[in-house]
Amino acid sequence: METNLDRSPPITAADRGSFTKAVLAVEKLTKEKIWDCRMCGQCILHSTGMSCPMRCPKNLRNGPCGGVLQNGNCEVLPDRPCVWVQAWEGSRRLPVWRRHMEHLMAPVDWRLQGTSSWINFWTRRDKHMPAGWKAAGERIGGHR
Amino acid sequence: MTDANGAIGRSRLERLLRAGQFAVTAELQTTDSADPGSVFELAELLRGKVDAVNCTDNSAAHPHISAVAAARLLIDRDVEPIVQFTCRDRNRLGLQADILGAAALGVRNLCCMTGDDVTAGDHPEAKPIYDLDSLHLLRMVRILRDQGTYLSGRKLTEPPDVFVGAVENPFAPPLDFRPLRMGKKIEAGAEFIQLQLVFNLEVMRVFADRAGELGLLERAFVLPSVYVPRSTRALRYMRDAVPGIDVPETMIERMERTPRDRQEEEGLLIAHEIIQAVRAMPGMRGVHLISIGGDDLVVRLIEEAGLLPRPKLAVEVASA
Known part of the structure; x- marks a missing residue:
């Protein structure tokens, strides 16, 4: 199994060009304003009921932790609603992508933090997965 | 992996579950000692009373003796450990190193979870890691x-x-998402699931029914957790200070009506009733028992709830 060749394209000079900077500025401005986006560079908003999972203090990508308070607020920031409670409710209101809440999301590629998820989508850099994860495919689970 | 009698499993716990036995696990009290004797003492109390013992990973975000080290000390005293791994303190490199290390030391059960946030503990200034979430961790194992x-x-x-x-x-x-999330964990790789402490049997029933409908109870061994409250104060603490716990008001009132000197007995009775109730729910394959401030109550509960003697594997009977 190849590991080195499977790396996503490195951040290059093109990422510092004026076009990239302009796209980044527009994305940051709009998504931070509307969704309190944290610019992880690998956006899965549509899969999480339009509630940005990176706002979760534990950076969870696959649903709420077990510490959600009985009133639906976050255990770490008790005066704020749990972003995953919002994600679940938001996903129920979406006409599409509802089942995405049940999909297993890949680990975060922390190198992309602060880059434009729009550009990473076009360059497919956001499709990168560790080779072992990719080899595991869709299904593993259960005891039989 | 297979013993002489065909019971399959990587650990003794897995072999018992696959053999259809109702499993009993407990949680090791945390220790803050560099003396191995502190773990040996706890091992003595639980040996033969439970099938496996969870070694917590800096529980409630307080540092304690390493879970892997405590697990090895349990193995030295013939108690099978379940090592808990959280995502709070280690990135994917550290986690993988410790998973290999644990297995090399003889650990055969792992339990993966997110972990309480550092702000819940005594080092709130610490940098939380959360490089992976619990589902990533499961799949990685x-x-x-x-x-x-x-x-x-x-x-x-x-x-x-x-x-x-x-x-x-x-x-x-x-609540509606919880069974789906358990399903997601099974997809990610979980073979057994230890549920949070059960106080509210109504909610537990709805969850178990839904998990059954989704076919999850045939795909993983599910063990609800049961807590032995020592007092009204202990129950209130669970409700108010431990995030994610649902203690019905009726249970707190029941404890309040009990005279102070009989509350421990009442707590045992409550725990006993919860064990009977979850045991009667289809697809529940065991219980995980927790007490705070001493395992003596857990041991009494095991005795009084008729969970002794613990089953032996056929191969153990043959060699006895």
Whole structure:
């Protein structure tokens, strides 16, 4: 199994060009304003009921932790609603992508933090997965 | 993996569950000692009374003796450990190193979870890690075990031979999503699930029914947790200070009506009733028992709830 060749394209000079900077500025401005986006560079908003999972203090990508308070607020920031409670409710209101809440999301590629998820989508850099994860495919689970 | 009598499993716990036995696990009290005797003492109390013992990973975000080290000390005293791994204190490199290390030291059960946030503990200034979430961790253990590689794809010389567990909380919002989340954990790689402490049997029933409808109870061994409250104060503490716990008002009132000197007995009775209730729910394959401030109550509960003697594997009977 190849590991080195499977790396996503490195951040290059093109990422510092004026076009990239302009796209980044527009994305940051709009998504931070509307969704309190944290610019992880690998956006899965549509899969999480339009509630940005990176706002979760534990950076969870696959649903709420077990510490959600009985009133639906976050255990770490008790005066704020749990972003995953919002994600679940938001996903129920979406006409599409509802089942995405049940999909297993890949680990975060922390190198992309602060880059434009729009550009990473076009360059497919956001499709990168560790080779072992990719080899595991869709299904593993259960005891039989 | 297979013993002489055909019971299959990587650990003794897995073999018992596969043999259809109702399993009993407990939680090791945390120790803050560099003296191995502190763990040996607890091992003495639980040996033969439970099938496996959870070694917590800096529980409630307080540092304690390393879970892997405590597990090895348990193995030295013939108690089978379940090592808990949280995502709070280690990134994917540290986690994989410790999974291999644990397996090399003889650990055969892992239980993967997110972990309480550092702000819940005595080092709130610490940098929380959360490089992976609990589902990533579960899948990573299965990649190590089944594919024989690290997450990166790099080959292992010998993969860790472990029974893989997870946790789920049926009592924390969003309640409708909880069974689906357990399903997601099973997809990610969980073979057994230890549920959060059960106080609210109504909510537990709804969760168990839904999990059954989704076919999850045939795909993983599910063990609800039961707590032995010592007092009204202990129950209130659970409700108010431990996030994600649902203690019905009626239970607190029941304890309040009990005279102070009889509350421990009442707590045992409550725990006993919860065990009977979850045992009667289809698809529940065991219980995980927790007490705070001493395992003596857990041991009494095991005795009084008729959970003794613990089953032996056929091979153990033959060699006895």
